[in-house]
Amino acid sequence: MTHPTAEHYDRIAATYDDLWTYDPDYVRQFAQSMLDALRLIPSDRVADVGCGTGLYTRRLAQELRPERPILCVDPSPAMLEQLPSSPYLQPVPGRAEDLARGEIAPPDGRPFDAVLLKECIHHVPDRAAVLAGLTRRLSSHGRVLVVMLPKAIHHPLFQAAHDRFEALQPDPTEVADALAEAGLRASVSYRTFHVTVDRARYVHLLESRYMSVLDEFTESELAEGIAQFRRAYRDDPVIRFDDHFAFVTGWVRPG
Structure with missing residues (x-):
């Protein structure tokens, strides 16, 4: 994670859950989708890389009730x-690179059964090397799940933000190819979550720079972007959009 990106998350940490919780059902449905994709069982050794405040990790843990704490890794x-005190969650300061190098491991020294990276892969500079390193940390039935937005998104952002996001965001197929190159059985599938948000609340999200891409803009550029948003949605007090996510999975090949 670069220095400006670290500053972004340090700045919004106290309000992160409020900014990113469109509604409780959104979090519940999303967490269940990740639980299903990883096929987690309570005995699994799990790491959530880039867990942030644990907004989704908490829900995963509530559903899974793991036999050992999920390692919640974040720089x-x-x-x-902001991570709540829980026997199911263990905060671990660190980066994906640290886990890939073996510097972060389950307390018993065994390999990981599952590694989750939700919406953080775009912050990893050398993605292929990190994903290869994570692959080496997996058990014989291990799996990796990278949850990420596609390059083109349907969020009601202003055009310059869409353009900048598309320029910065890796393609899910690139991530799948890296997992396959590392020796995993890789696939890409997509999930859609329907979002409803008041226009005034979305203005607040933009003003708060809730997405890291918004930190790419100066105060005046952001103000102009918000003005564009207001004009585009002036007749829509409630905004609805589809949040599409790529679920890129990599499984250790049998044998």
Whole structure:
């Protein structure tokens, strides 16, 4: 994670859950989708890389009730401070690179059964090397799940933000190819979550720079972008959009 990106998450840590919780059902449905995709069982050794405040990890743990704590890995101390005290969650300051190098491991020294990276892969500079390293940390039945937005998204952002996001975001097929190159059985599938949000609340999200891509803009550029948003949605007090996500999975090949 680069220095400006770290500053972004440190800045919004205290309000992160409020900014990113469109509604409780959204979090519940999303967490269940990840639980199903990883086929988690209570005995699995699990790491959630880039867990942030644990907004989704908490829900995963509530459903899974793991036999050992999920390792909640994040480079932002401010984000990890928001993690609730729970026997199911263990905060671990660190980056994906640390886990890939074997510097972060389950307390018993065994390999990981499942590694989750939700909406953080775009912050990893050398993705192929990190994904190869994560693959080496997996058990014989291990799996990796990378949850990420596609390059083109349907969020009601202003055009410059869409353009910048598309320029910065990796393609899911690139991630799948890296997992396959690392020796995993890789696939890409998509999930859609329907979002309903008040226009005034979405203005607040934009003003708060809730997405890291919004930190790419100066105050005046952001103000102009918000003005464009207001004009585009002036007749829509409630905004609805589809949140499409790629679920890129990699499984250790049998034998």
